[in-house]
Amino acid sequence: MTSIAGYGVYIPRYRIKIHEIARVWGADGDRVSKGLMINEKSVPGFDEDSTTIAVEAARNAVEHSGVNPKDIGAIYFGSESPAYSVKPTASIIAEAIEASPNMTAADIEFACKAGTAGIQMCMGLTKSEMIKYGMAIGADTSQGRPGDALEYSAAAGGAAFIIGQRGIADIEGTFSYTTDTTDFWRREAEEFPSHGARFTGQPAYFKHVTSATIGLMERLDLEIRDIDYFVPHQPNGSFPLKVGKTLGFETEKIMPSLKVPYIGNTYSGSSMVGLAGVLDVAKPNERILMTSYGSGAGSDSFSILVTDLIEEKRNKKTLDSYIKDKKYIDYAIYAKFKRKIKGVSMG
Amino acid sequence: MAVKGLPASWRKIPQRYNLIGDECKTCGERFFPPVTICPNCRRTGSLERYKFSGEGEIFSYTVVRAAQEGFDFQIPYFLGIIKLKEGPLVISQIVDSDPEEIDIGKKVKTVFRKVREDGSDGVIRYGYKFILDR
Numbered sequence: 001m002t003s004i005a006g007y008g009v010y011i012p013r014y015r016i017k018i019h020e021i022a023r024v025w026g027a028d029g030d031r032v033s034k035g036l037m038i039n040e041k042s043v044p045g046f047d048e049d050s051t052t053i054a055v056e057a058a059r060n061a062v063e064h065s066g067v068n069p070k071d072i073g074a075i076y077f078g079s080e081s082p083a084y085s086v087k088p089t090a091s092i093i094a095e096a097i098e099a100s101p102n103m104t105a106a107d108i109e110f111a112c113k114a115g116t117a118g119i120q121m122c123m124g125l126t127k128s129e130m131i132k133y134g135m136a137i138g139a140d141t142s143q144g145r146p147g148d149a150l151e152y153s154a155a156a157g158g159a160a161f162i163i164g165q166r167g168i169a170d171i172e173g174t175f176s177y178t179t180d181t182t183d184f185w186r187r188e189a190e191e192f193p194s195h196g197a198r199f200t201g202q203p204a205y206f207k208h209v210t211s212a213t214i215g216l217m218e219r220l221d222l223e224i225r226d227i228d229y230f231v232p233h234q235p236n237g238s239f240p241l242k243v244g245k246t247l248g249f250e251t252e253k254i255m256p257s258l259k260v261p262y263i264g265n266t267y268s269g270s271s272m273v274g275l276a277g278v279l280d281v282a283k284p285n286e287r288i289l290m291t292s293y294g295s296g297a298g299s300d301s302f303s304i305l306v307t308d309l310i311e312e313k314r315n316k317k318t319l320d321s322y323i324k325d326k327k328y329i330d331y332a333i334y335a336k337f338k339r340k341i342k343g344v345s346m347g
Numbered sequence: 348m349a350v351k352g353l354p355a356s357w358r359k360i361p362q363r364y365n366l367i368g369d370e371c372k373t374c375g376e377r378f379f380p381p382v383t384i385c386p387n388c389r390r391t392g393s394l395e396r397y398k399f400s401g402e403g404e405i406f407s408y409t410v411v412r413a414a415q416e417g418f419d420f421q422i423p424y425f426l427g428i429i430k431l432k433e434g435p436l437v438i439s440q441i442v443d444s445d446p447e448e449i450d451i452g453k454k455v456k457t458v459f460r461k462v463r464e465d466g467s468d469g470v471i472r473y474g475y476k477f478i479l480d481r
Contacts, residue, residue: 013443045443046421047460051473055459083471092473096364096459098398325481327443336420346464347417 002123003167005133006065009276010056011157011263011322014043016334018152024331025147032152037237041155041264043329044141046337050079051089053158054139055096061160062097064315069097073131075105076121078114078138078268082107111184112233112267113294120174120300122163133164140267145192146340153236155264159272168310169279172303175216177208184295204297209243212299213291220303224248228286231274233293234260256281262323277319284308356472363474366457370397379435399431401457406430408449417463425449429477440476454480
């Protein structure tokens with residue numbers, strides 16, 4: 001059985017309110033905020049990027065797991081906002097956690113689900129005993145074109161999971177569903193992504209999340225009553241609740257992971273950050289069903305059973321501690337931090 | 348395009364990412380940044396790599412308002428002398444903090460941040476900075 005040996009999250013300290021973004025573009029802040037079910041989103045500091053977020057999450061995961069970083073045989077970094085187009089972030093993370101050079105590492109991309117694809121890769125490598133531990137990270141400083149609907153949700157954050165043979169939560173199984181559905185994309189060297197508006201909903205997010213979730217439940221012979229928490233990808237506040245309702249999950253099984261109203265959509269971090277938030281509070285023998293979603297499009301679903309070890313190894317750096325430690329900025333500072341003002345750089 | 352000067356910063360990755368300095372096994376003093384010889388023991392010194400915890404306190408600080416190139420868009424920012432728990436003093440930026448929070452004696456810890464970028468097409472230099480240990 002593969003298991004989560006430890007995990008770590010990181011959310012930057014800065015927040016911008018949805019109303020502040022709406023003010024700049026002459027939109028109705030109440031309407032936007034209510035429609036997306038997002039109050040505010042996280043913003044990376046001027047000196048933060050997906051690499052620094054990933055390193056902080058990875059270091060938290062190493063600390064939580066107690067795993068010797070020299071025993072980590074693979075690191076996979078999933079992101080759609082890597083600092084370099086060519087030059088892996090995974091090798092920077094490896095160096096920053098003092099892993100051994102005798103390891104494999106790669107950056108992977110599948111819109112918002114590359115991090116969970118990394119978990120599956122680590123599951124295969126640990127189960128086959130090719131490696132002792134593997135680390136999968138999902139982190140983003142996502143982009144939104146000024147004034148576009150995405151700008152209200154595109155946030156920053158990440159989570160790292162260390163996968164091994166024994167840990168705080170066993171991964172009972174995984175199931176993926178993948179099709180060629182171009183609902184959201186960013187071409188090479190383009191600064192901002194494009195999307196199909198409503199097309200990102202029914203044929204994209206909903207179809208893939210439900211297909212992967214149902215596929216996994218059928219494979220493992222699970223009923224809704226067997227599952228204590230449902231953690232879907234969180235592009236906004238309404239999609240997770242709607243997909244949960246379609247699948248038959250009670251709202252209270254979704255709410256513990258639904259942090260998007262306070263931090264926005266952390267893209268590759270999204271479902272993994274949600275899972276971390278649930279693991280912060282979950283009890284032994286509770287079952288968590290996480291289903292990621294990546295545009296383009298695909299979903300990875302995981303059934304995770306919390307073990308007794310979680311009581312001995314509670315993660316002290318909880319998601320809520322990062323959510324609570326915040327500083328509001330206005331749109332002008334946000335524009336500077338995000339380099340939306342021409343000529344702003346670090347050298 | 349070939350870029351020169353990469354080895355100098357590449358060699359400093361251990362100290363910049365993980366605060367790795369030296370400890371002299373003869374006199375017990377710890378050094379950061381790393382040294383090539385123990386200044387106390389000289390030929391009788393025995394240096395070993397030592398990883399600092401990243402915890403410390405503000406020994407002194409200043410607010411930079413006229414920045415050097417590459418830091419122009421970060422002003423005003425705090426530059427501190429941090430006294431590491433293990434002894435050495437380190438100069439570093441203190442980030443994510445408000446002026447009223449910063450003071451001598453406040454506890455700080457390291458974070459991993461971008462220190463500078465060599466233009467939009469060059470190498471990104473990552474390394475330690477400090478934040479308040481709230």
